[in-house]
Amino acid sequence: xxxxxSKPHRASKSLLSIKIAALVCCSSxxxxxxxxxxxxxxxxxxxxxxxxxxxxxxxxxxxxxxxTEIARLLPQLTLEEKVSLVHAAGKFHIPAIERLGIHEMWxxxxxxxxxxxxxxxxxxxxxxxxxxxxxxxxxxxxAASWDPNMATLHGNILGAEARHRNKDxxxxxxxxxxxxxxxGRNFEYMGEDPYLAASxxxxxxxxxxxxxxxxxxxxxxxxxxxLNRTGVNAKPDERTLREVYLPAxxxxxxxxxxxxxxxxxxxxxxxNANQSEHLIKTILxxxxxxxxxxxxxxxxxxxxxxxxMNGLDIEMGTDVxxxxxxxxxxxxxxxxxxxxxxxxxxxxxxxxxxxxxxSIGMMDKQRLSGxxxxxxxxxxxxxxxxxxxxxxxxxxxxLPLKAEKLQNILVLGPNANKRHGFGGGSSEVKxxxxxxxxxxxTSQTRRRGQYSINACRQ
Numbered sequence: 508x509x510x511x512x513s514k515p516h517r518a519s520k521s522l523l524s525i526k527i528a529a530l531v532c533c534s535s536x537x538x539x540x541x542x543x544x545x546x547x548x549x550x551x552x553x554x555x556x557x558x559x560x561x562x563x564x565x566x567x568x569x570x571x572x573x574x575t576e577i578a579r580l581l582p583q584l585t586l587e588e589k590v591s592l593v594h595a596a597g598k599f600h601i602p603a604i605e606r607l608g609i610h611e612m613w614x615x616x617x618x619x620x621x622x623x624x625x626x627x628x629x630x631x632x633x634x635x636x637x638x639x640x641x642x643x644x645x646x647x648x649x650a651a652s653w654d655p656n657m658a659t660l661h662g663n664i665l666g667a668e669a670r671h672r673n674k675d676x677x678x679x680x681x682x683x684x685x686x687x688x689x690x691g692r693n694f695e696y697m698g699e700d701p702y703l704a705a706s707x708x709x710x711x712x713x714x715x716x717x718x719x720x721x722x723x724x725x726x727x728x729x730x731x732x733x734l735n736r737t738g739v740n741a742k743p744d745e746r747t748l749r750e751v752y753l754p755a756x757x758x759x760x761x762x763x764x765x766x767x768x769x770x771x772x773x774x775x776x777x778x779n780a781n782q783s784e785h786l787i788k789t790i791l792x793x794x795x796x797x798x799x800x801x802x803x804x805x806x807x808x809x810x811x812x813x814x815x816m817n818g819l820d821i822e823m824g825t826d827v828x829x830x831x832x833x834x835x836x837x838x839x840x841x842x843x844x845x846x847x848x849x850x851x852x853x854x855x856x857x858x859x860x861x862x863x864x865x866s867i868g869m870m871d872k873q874r875l876s877g878x879x880x881x882x883x884x885x886x887x888x889x890x891x892x893x894x895x896x897x898x899x900x901x902x903x904x905x906l907p908l909k910a911e912k913l914q915n916i917l918v919l920g921p922n923a924n925k926r927h928g929f930g931g932g933s934s935e936v937k938x939x940x941x942x943x944x945x946x947x948x949t950s951q952t953r954r955r956g957q958y959s960i961n962a963c964r965q
Contacts, residue, residue, distance in 0.1 A: 618679030648895030662714025670877030
């Protein structure tokens with residue numbers, strides 16, 4: 508048995524190191540979980556078993572150090588520095604505290620590909636020429652496969668490419684249910700069935716986070732329409748809430764140890780979901796024991812006191828002139844100084860942020876570097892798309908088409924020859940190429956030389 512190296516000045520830490528090494532490198536689960544580090548949930552232990560010995564040692568040592576590092580860093584932060592960490596310092600990042608080795612934490616859309624680079628302080632494209640990423644099939648395709656292996660492939664590509672782009676949190680996967688057929692973001696999610704979404708989000712999150720990137724499961728909770736999305740007040744009864752709308756989030760927390768959750772735009776029982784005491788304090792951080800960060804989507808309707816007291820950890824994208832005007836910026840600082848919000852509330856938020864940063868290796872030299880636009884990623888994306896194609900009926904064995912009997916193929920519909928990578932707002936992906944239905948058929952035509960393709964918009 509190999510032990511994990513630990514600093515000699517803390518005997519308890521060395522003992523914990525030996526326990527972790529024994530646990531992750533052996534097949535037995537005989538070590539008492541409650542005696543281990545608080546981050547080592549049964550789900551975390553189970554995930555560690557699937558890693559190689561080298562990965563077990565790398566991740567194990569990092570996990571051991573997390574709480575010790577939080578305890579070391581937190582007292583050294585000034586009140587102003589702590590407040591600076593709980594709100595954006597740019598379109599997609601929170602600030603660094605360089606004197607303590609705390610780096611900027613960068614986030615990126617989206618759920619099926621790392622979004623092209625956005626300007627630091629505006630929505631304008633940064634104009635990079637090296638920010639191409641693999642354009643993955645949307646999560647509806649993963650759901651349509653009914654296959655956890657496809658979820659793993661999807662998450663691995665997303666995590667590896669986010670890491671290669673130096674991102675720390677990828678803002679996905681999305682697990683809101685397709686309850687309304689006209690919801691503009693249904694394609695980003697894992698279908699309409701809570702059991703299916705819960706089953707597929709777990710391997711997705713685990714695969715993303717195995718690449719030293721934090722997954723961000725969104726949008727918590729009941730975010731099921733775009734029209735008037737900030738004005739909708741969702742009022743489900745408790746059984747419906749827990750049996751229909753929450754299972755995927757619960758699975759991500761309890762089974763995948765997800766690092767981040769993004770709040771919803773809508774209200775829940777009269778207040779914005781990002782500051783709902785019931786959703787956050789009672790369920791997410793209470794019953795489920797979530798140890799990561801809850802962050803807002805961009806420009807949500809919150810207020811300083813409720814957001815601070817009810818569990819919001821990071822505010823992003825608020826539409827104000829200065830980052831100091833964010834609800835969780837200067838207004839929060841003033842409330843703490845006035846004694847209206849305890850500093851311990853802020854300490855919990857900062858501890859969670861540091862926990863995520865330490866858990867994904869932002870402060871160690873062993874962090875993975877990722878990879879992007881590889882042939883393996885392209886092949887895996889094609890595999891996901893293939894497995895997501897569902898054939899409901901095939902009378903007279905019409906499919907697959909027999910090339911030797913074809914003369915013409917007519918492809919109907921507005922999407923026949925349309926590229927979608929730059930559509931969908933937060934789902935925008937700048938890919939090296941995109942295969943449309945017509946392009947796919949045409950590539951076969953050129954190879955076989957037997958039939959022609961005609962596209963028609965309807």
